[in-house]
Amino acid sequence: MNSMPADASVEIRKGTEAEPYVGKPLTVTDFVRYQGASGDFNPLHHDHDKAVAAGFDRPFAVGMLAAGVLGGFAARWLGPHAIRRFRVRFAEQAWPGDVLTYAGVVTDVREGPAEGRREVDAEFTVTRQTGGVHLRGWATFVFGDTGSTGREGR
Amino acid sequence: MNAPGRAAAQPQEEADELVGRTGEPFEFPVELGKIREFARAVASRDVAYTDGSVTPPTFLMAADLWQSRANSPWGDHPRALARTLHAEQEFVFTGPPPAAGTTLRGQSRIDRRYTKHGRRGGTMTFTEVVTEYRDEQDRVIAEVRSTTVETSKAART
Numbered sequence: 001m002n003s004m005p006a007d008a009s010v011e012i013r014k015g016t017e018a019e020p021y022v023g024k025p026l027t028v029t030d031f032v033r034y035q036g037a038s039g040d041f042n043p044l045h046h047d048h049d050k051a052v053a054a055g056f057d058r059p060f061a062v063g064m065l066a067a068g069v070l071g072g073f074a075a076r077w078l079g080p081h082a083i084r085r086f087r088v089r090f091a092e093q094a095w096p097g098d099v100l101t102y103a104g105v106v107t108d109v110r111e112g113p114a115e116g117r118r119e120v121d122a123e124f125t126v127t128r129q130t131g132g133v134h135l136r137g138w139a140t141f142v143f144g145d146t147g148s149t150g151r152e153g154r
Numbered sequence: 155m156n157a158p159g160r161a162a163a164q165p166q167e168e169a170d171e172l173v174g175r176t177g178e179p180f181e182f183p184v185e186l187g188k189i190r191e192f193a194r195a196v197a198s199r200d201v202a203y204t205d206g207s208v209t210p211p212t213f214l215m216a217a218d219l220w221q222s223r224a225n226s227p228w229g230d231h232p233r234a235l236a237r238t239l240h241a242e243q244e245f246v247f248t249g250p251p252p253a254a255g256t257t258l259r260g261q262s263r264i265d266r267r268y269t270k271h272g273r274r275g276g277t278m279t280f281t282e283v284v285t286e287y288r289d290e291q292d293r294v295i296a297e298v299r300s301t302t303v304e305t306s307k308a309a310r311t
Contacts, residue, residue: 037191039218040218064243068196068212071212072211075211076200081207081250082250086244088244089241090239090241
């Protein structure tokens with residue numbers, strides 16, 4: 001995927017969808033690489049014996065891995081400098097061999113209050129090849145403003 | 155707060171002694187090498203991460219590497235980690251996500267505790283831990299909220 005311009009040239013309105021991103025089949029190496037990068041070394045995501053001892057068939061995906069990929073997907077779509085809020089909720093576990101599909105849709109666009117300022121909300125899903133949802137996400141982007149929380153009125 | 159996707163069921167707030175507890179502040183230097191490593195781990199090759207002008211939205215997860223037990227708001231409170239699941243994670247930024255070269259100062263606190271009854275019986279105890287990050291000018295630049303749930307039965311479903 002190309003890096004998209006963060007504003008202006010891409011028409012963003014309610015219902016605008018991101019081009020879905022289909023990941024490569026998950027591997028334990030992907031989990032280990034994420035765990036090394038983040039510092040979370042929960043062995044259930046890479047140690048087969050410990051995963052089995054804890055009652056799982058085998059190691060399963062770190063939830064924050066797909067959450068991180070989704071964050072990158074969202075930021076690449078609407079702008080890595082414009083993101084002000086990103087939230088994920090975990091659902092089904094994902095397993096080695098799973099192929100995850102990342103999808104997003106704009107749910108709201110607000111103009112103002114300052115001239116040229118625009119807030120964009122989007123919703124996301126990460127879906128397994130079975131159709132089961134691995135996680136859901138929500139993000140808010142702010143354009144035309146460098147100091148907003150995207151959460152005014154909280 | 156009526157954020158989309160918030161659970162509609164009315165939770166029961168817990169007024170236990172853990173709420174409000176804080177960990178010691180910690181420093182978290184935002185390093186370009188770690189940004190690149192993290193971006194690669196989440197399959198994000200955006201040039202914004204390669205040059206470090208901004209970090210990936212979930213990059214602050216790497217703060218684990220800069221913390222020890224004293225920085226955890228849980229202190230020595232016993233936790234049933236085998237029955238604890240990560241339910242939600244949220245990142246809120248007051249401007250663009252932090253850039254390489256920033257030294258952040260983070261501090262975590264236990265913000266909320268509440269219980270819900272599971273569909274198959276048993277009690278679920280939710281805990282929301284908020285980590286606030288400030289820059290060198292002491293401006294709040296990010297707030298990270300982690301929601302975990304401890305079940306009264308085994309975590310596996």
